[in-house]
Amino acid sequence: MNIKEVARRAGVSISTVSRVINGTANVRPEVKQRVEAVIQETGYRPNSLAKELQRNKTNTIGVLLSAPALDLTSLGSTINAISDVLKKSGYSIMFANSRFDPEEELDFFKLFQEKRVDGILYFAVDFTEEHYKLLKNYPIPIVMIGQEDAVLDFPCVVHNNYHAAKHATEYLISQGHRRIGFIGAPLMDRAAGAERRRGYEAAMLLNQLHLEPEAMAEGDFSIESGGKAMESILERCSVPPTALFVATDFMAMGAMHHLLERGLRIPEDVSIVGFDDVNMAHVYNPPLTTIRSDNREVGTRAADLLLEILHKKEPEVKKYVANYELMVRKSVKKIM
Known part of the structure; x- marks a missing residue:
């Protein structure tokens, strides 16, 4: 089943079916109802990527890590919080991990641009001159996690x-x-x-x-x-x-x-x-x-901050510092 067949069955043009699917223009109620009935009857599912690209959106967020595989365990609650927030807002996630390789990290930024992700959550570690060259005028919104940088001046969520x-x-x-x-x-x-x-x-x-x-x-x-x-x-x-x-x-x-x-x-x-x-x-x-x-708080705040930017809102706070606490256990002895 394709859009051409849906148009034929509904007795309308292909562009009318497209307008009904995308909600981009007024369509007479009776025509819209007829097209929707054919879509429901045939089980036609438009290509979601093509549909979102027409709106200049892919509903995908890039998440770029820079961590050894072992350290991913300590990032688990942050990543889970990010996933929870983005899923509720209808976004899927594209993960990448550069493992401290600056060149690979830059390649991932280029890949995210090619894939037209809507925004990026960037677990930053270090910035080379090549980072500054690429990211200074990068066209996709970025929120940094774990670092701040006065030159790039991206919104960020950091640990204290x-x-x-x-x-x-x-x-x-x-x-x-x-x-x-x-x-x-x-x-x-x-x-x-x-x-x-x-x-x-x-x-x-x-x-x-x-x-x-x-x-x-x-x-x-x-x-x-x-x-x-x-x-x-x-x-x-x-x-x-x-x-x-x-x-x-x-x-x-x-x-x-x-x-x-x-x-x-x-x-x-x-x-x-x-x-x-x-x-x-x-x-x-x-x-x-x-x-x-509070790693979960870090993930939640970062995802919320990026969503604010994507919804064209000016963030109330561009830098958020997460809470912390000292967990006293058994590895310290009092010696006085």
Whole structure:
């Protein structure tokens, strides 16, 4: 069944059938009723993509991630929230994951443009000169998740990385710790890398505590890199720090595993605080004290913000900072 056959059966032109389907012009009620009766009788379903392209819409949102496969578990509630909001509004989703590859990320932006997605939710990490060239005049609305950028000035939803990291470090200080090490994420990630490190350093300096370069290391978000960072700290420190703030839970778990392999106990010998509250954090041994950011709220706010833009509304707020809380469990010992 095609539109030509529907027009023949209804005794009208093809353009009249198209107008009834798309609701683009007035059609006499009796003619509209006749066309709709034939459509219902024959079960004709117009090509939804062609129909939406006529309206310059595809009802599709691109979601661009930049995360190792393992980290997708920590993004689950954000992605589920995005899916829930967009589904209610009649949108489908096209997912892509560049896995920290800037060239692949740029290719996905070009693909989204070719596929004519209506908008993009962009889990940003780093911006190269090529990003700025491509995105400065990009024709599709973008809402960034996890990062903000003054040059691009896209609406964004971000985690409270600086204050949450500062809070986590201050909690360790409140438990009597003075030699507190740090395992950070790559500094190219301004949020998880630079801002969480800045929060840690601010808490230490405000409490007049010494930053020990030999007790600081960097990982790449993975569990394995957390173990290697911990190994590096232990090799460089004649006496291990009594506590560590680690910028992600997965790296914290890697650090904990290495400490246990070296015969050090948690929290009796070394206390640890992570960041993210991934699904495994509360069942790890010992359960990990960590920062929980409201990831579902992040997804909901980002999707709502994009929908506002698509509906031609001026967003009330261009930047939204998500709430967080410190989840106190069993990986920190009070030593005073």
